[in-house]
Amino acid sequence: MISVEEALKIVLANLPVRKPEVVSFRDALGRVPAEDLQATCDIPPFNRSSMDGYAVRAADIKSTPIQLELVGEIRAGGNSKGTVCQGQAMAIMTGGAVPAGADAVQNLEQTERSLDGRFVTLLRTVSPGENIVCAGFEAALGEIVIGAGHVIGPAEIAIMATFGYKEVRVWKRPSVAVMATGDELVEVDQTPLDGQIRNSNGYSLCGQLGLLGLDPHYLGIGRDNKDDLRTRILQGLEQDVLILSGGVSTGKYDFVKEVFEELGFSVLFSKVAMKPGKPTVFARKGDKLIFGLPGNPVATFVAFENFVRPALGRLCGLAKPELPRVHGRLLREMIQTPGRTAYLPAWVWWEGSGWKVDPLHWKGSADIVGFAKANATVTFPHDRSRIGEGETVEAMLLPDFFARRR
Numbered sequence: 001m002i003s004v005e006e007a008l009k010i011v012l013a014n015l016p017v018r019k020p021e022v023v024s025f026r027d028a029l030g031r032v033p034a035e036d037l038q039a040t041c042d043i044p045p046f047n048r049s050s051m052d053g054y055a056v057r058a059a060d061i062k063s064t065p066i067q068l069e070l071v072g073e074i075r076a077g078g079n080s081k082g083t084v085c086q087g088q089a090m091a092i093m094t095g096g097a098v099p100a101g102a103d104a105v106q107n108l109e110q111t112e113r114s115l116d117g118r119f120v121t122l123l124r125t126v127s128p129g130e131n132i133v134c135a136g137f138e139a140a141l142g143e144i145v146i147g148a149g150h151v152i153g154p155a156e157i158a159i160m161a162t163f164g165y166k167e168v169r170v171w172k173r174p175s176v177a178v179m180a181t182g183d184e185l186v187e188v189d190q191t192p193l194d195g196q197i198r199n200s201n202g203y204s205l206c207g208q209l210g211l212l213g214l215d216p217h218y219l220g221i222g223r224d225n226k227d228d229l230r231t232r233i234l235q236g237l238e239q240d241v242l243i244l245s246g247g248v249s250t251g252k253y254d255f256v257k258e259v260f261e262e263l264g265f266s267v268l269f270s271k272v273a274m275k276p277g278k279p280t281v282f283a284r285k286g287d288k289l290i291f292g293l294p295g296n297p298v299a300t301f302v303a304f305e306n307f308v309r310p311a312l313g314r315l316c317g318l319a320k321p322e323l324p325r326v327h328g329r330l331l332r333e334m335i336q337t338p339g340r341t342a343y344l345p346a347w348v349w350w351e352g353s354g355w356k357v358d359p360l361h362w363k364g365s366a367d368i369v370g371f372a373k374a375n376a377t378v379t380f381p382h383d384r385s386r387i388g389e390g391e392t393v394e395a396m397l398l399p400d401f402f403a404r405r406r
């Protein structure tokens, strides 16, 4: 049995080479650029007024009030023809280009215009540069404005629009297939008979993939016999990555691992010292990857977040796709048999000057109803048997942490 850290290392060392593709900037939300994007011009492209007011020469206004001759008006988008000479001012709107000769803009509220509109009186002095954003102040031509490897959010979409990037080279997303396995499983629209349950893992996995921006191919339920498993796994291998749940432990009808090997896959690990999630299998053949996750619903979920997310996130180009970890104060004592690192449901929140970690009642790795009350998992180190109230613990924030409410 290997540690979680060793298992993750193996996964990350076995990822295929990423491929780039070009997409429209409008479709790039959540994607990761494969190259740096540079400013294609200065921003602002001209000296821009940040106020509605009057463009003036600061040196003209030694004392106030002072009357200046009005020699024009510049609207946003209007041109800045003309020069402000000594004793003169030009009306200017926010976003307007500051005219030649002027070196400051006085806010409209600090001025009074004469009734005939020929003069303006400044009621306060103004310093050189005041209310002017110089050309290139926000970004200079050639500056890197979006770094490769950083996820594209709405602000990056705005940056691409600003600099005229209609298209962007991003990392291709892997295609992913999902299947459940188990003779006991029926689909959501069926009524389980004696000994049967509805398949839930197939759908939680699709949801976890959805939160990563991936649109999985759902393959349904594979039965606990080699022929059916082989047929469906081969179907799944039409995609880059196959994720399945169940059939990976030591039961008489757990054939999944054998089928991987019969299909020429190398099983790189099949047991991880974690709880839940011990019988997690990772297999590779060339560029194809398979994750065989344990069947218990919470184990499926936790194993996905620990291994599948980092793998798929990196394939999508993310430098750090792991879920964020925080350290906080444990509100209740926790006890376990040492040997495996446990990831147990918890409710975590920020209070005062630190994180608080409230471990939830643990009914076991099948209890998806209990797990749904969590917004994080608290990590119980493998070499500890007790963590006391008030001790500092690590928690892993679940992917929809900010959407969850207690």
Ligand code: AMP
Pocket (backbone or CB within 6 Å): 180, 181, 182, 184, 185, 197, 198, 199, 200, 201, 202, 245, 246, 247, 248, 249, 251, 294, 295, 296, 297
């Ligand atoms: P297995 O790993 O196949 O031995 O399954 C372990 C436990 O998880 C069993 O109680 C299964 O019935 C349950 N299980 C397996 N697959 C699913 C699934 N897709 N949805 C819900 N429960 C499952």
Ligand code: MG
Pocket (backbone or CB within 6 Å): 181, 182, 183, 246, 247, 295
């Ligand atoms: Mg099974």
